Amino acid sequence: MSSTVSPPPDPIAMLRSKSYLALLVLAALIGVPISAAAYFFLALIGVIQTWIFTTLPEALGSGAAPIWWPFVPLLVAGVLVALTIRYLPGKGGHSPADGFAMEGPPTGRQIPGVVLAAFATLSLGVVLGPEAPLIALGAGLGALTVRLVKRDAPPRSQTMMAAAGSFAAISTLLGSPLTGAFLLMEASGLGGATLGLVLVPGLLAAGIGSLVFIGLDAWTGLGTFSLAISDIPPAEAPTGAQFPWAILIGLAAVPVGAGIRWLGVALRPHIERRMLLLMPVVGLAIAGLAVGYAVISGRSASEVLFSGQDALGPFIANVSEYTVGALLLLIVCKGVAYGLALSSFRGGPTFPALFIGAVGGAALSHLPGLPMIAGVAMGIGAMSVVMLKLPLTSVLLPTLILASDGLTLMPLVIVAVVVAYVVSALFTPPAAMLAPTPVLKPGPSVRS
Known part of the structure; x- marks a missing residue:
């Protein structure tokens, strides 16, 4: 033959x-x-x-x-x-x-x-x-x-x-x-x-x-459902002193994102074996994190719940109302809730990563030398690439979400994304870094 x-x-x-x-x-x-x-x-x-x-x-x-x-x-x-x-x-x-x-x-x-x-x-x-x-x-x-x-x-x-x-x-x-x-x-x-x-x-x-x-x-009149945010204060051009912050944010995003993903992947096989019993328990745990955040911080439980798509714009606009403690608590509660959701529910991984990255960047901006909007932009890019493993998309997302500010801050975002992507790759099994199966797979046909 x-x-x-x-x-x-x-x-x-x-x-x-x-x-x-x-x-x-x-x-x-x-x-x-x-x-x-x-x-x-x-x-x-x-x-x-x-x-x-x-x-x-x-x-x-x-x-x-x-x-x-x-x-x-x-x-x-x-x-x-x-x-x-x-x-x-x-x-x-x-x-x-x-x-x-x-x-x-x-x-x-x-x-x-x-x-x-x-x-x-x-x-x-x-x-x-x-x-x-x-x-x-x-x-x-x-x-x-x-x-x-x-x-x-x-x-x-x-x-x-x-x-x-x-x-x-x-x-x-x-x-x-x-x-x-x-x-x-x-x-x-x-x-x-x-x-x-x-x-x-x-x-x-x-x-x-x-x-x-x-x-x-x-x-x-139901809305545009777009992630792009308007009415953001203009960002100043990056300075050389801010590039160490890009490296630091890229490094910091790796353990946060890796911990969230590990939680979801580690719990998934256990939940799948007894799904009808354990998925309601996971839902109650997510609700408990949201309620706990609301009780401790005095803010809305909705900041922990949902994807963060609709909350991102209001958060950036009102970030001055948050204490550092509230920001750190929000990262912990939403991060754990995100990991629990990954383990068993059905939806996309992008928007919670964007929101957690923005909160982390805002928290770090309380330290000297890091403007708030720059921290938010770098946090969005770094967390995106850790969770999605898509570096080009992760650079583009802050640019379009933050409009002209994103363009101004793109050099910082690129550094943060590259650092997070490379360091994340060092601690990720090689198969998990490969691109998923292509949507279109043209190739030679074999006739025998």
């Missing part, structure tokens, strides 16, 4: 082909409904959060939510997510303790489980973000659309539309369509000619998605 290896397809020829042009048209078309689905997904989560943590306690005659109230929704979250993972196809999506493991898109049967697990996690206060479920949802809908249009569509077309769907779903969540593109490209390990083939329909879908988000915000 002989076998021959056919050469990989010519990217230029593919770009000029009618089938690729058809994919571009399909990417533009699917960008609209997927972006709309992502928009209302985020809007509904916000509505449910407000109802559960504000409206429901008032309706029960408690007035403002009592200090113990977080125990109720977090217990329910543990039960609902455990049932979803156990009994619905797809196990609610991939575990966030693995970071951005770019697995294949969920099938049509698996999408409901991904959506339900994400709703229960995010709406009920668990410390995870919406980006991973949105990426999975967009990829699943994109691949499903291709299969509905053409049942015998080649795997390449399905994976390209899955990538385009992911681009559209998070088109404005991270502040800009380009940020989401960077995150997906870096997480999937795409490069070379393959990058161009996937990037063009993906960017087209993301651009259309951004317009959909803007249009729906103007129509509904």
Whole structure:
């Protein structure tokens, strides 16, 4: 039996082909409904959060939510997510303790489980973000659309539309369509000619998605759901004296992030064996951390709960109201709650890392020689790269979150990110530093 290896397809020829042009048209078309689905997904989560943590306690005659109230929704979250993972196809999506493991898109049967697990996690206060479920949802809908249009569509077309769907779903969540593109490209390990083939329909879908988000915000008034923060005091240009702070913040982020990840990974196998019993216990532990923070600091338990996406802007605007002790307590409580959430719930790892990094940078800014906004920018970048292992995305995130301040402070952020990434790599098993499985895997075919 002989076998021959056919050469990989010519990217230029593919770009000029009618089938690729058809994919571009399909990417533009699917960008609209997927972006709309992502928009209302985020809007509904916000509505449910407000109802559960504000409206429901008032309706029960408690007035403002009592200090113990977080125990109720977090217990329910543990039960609902455990049932979803156990009994619905797809196990609610991939575990966030693995970071951005770019697995294949969920099938049509698996999408409901991904959506339900994400709703229960995010709406009920668990410390995870919406980006991973949105990426999975967009990829699943994109691949499903291709299969509905053409049942015998080649795997390449399905994976390209899955990538385009992911681009559209998070088109404005991270502040800009380009940020989401960077995150997906870096997480999937795409490069070379393959990058161009996937990037063009993906960017087209993301651009259309951004317009959909803007249009729906103007129509509904529900919000833009973007991480970008406005009205930040202008930052001064970095000085040579601040570069040692970049090294220090990069070093400090490593044990914090490594400890959070270790907690999630160490607990995960124990919880998975007795999920229906232990996930409610994990939810109660997260609520206990939030309540403990509120009692000790006198501040809101919501600063520990949730992803930190909506709290980041108000925190930066009002950081002068926090004592150093409150900032350190917030890092500990939210960090442990984040590690517990990674162990078993379903959501994204990005936003809690950004928030904890910002709080850590703000705490260090009480020491001489470190401006607050510079500490926040470097903390965001350093914690992002420790938790995500994506250095380019981690440099870009503070730049877009903090607008012009991010551009001014980029040299400091780069140093902090590089130090954190390199030192983190020294203490991480080599396999864990590798890029996850690519979304699109073109290659030679073998005929025998």
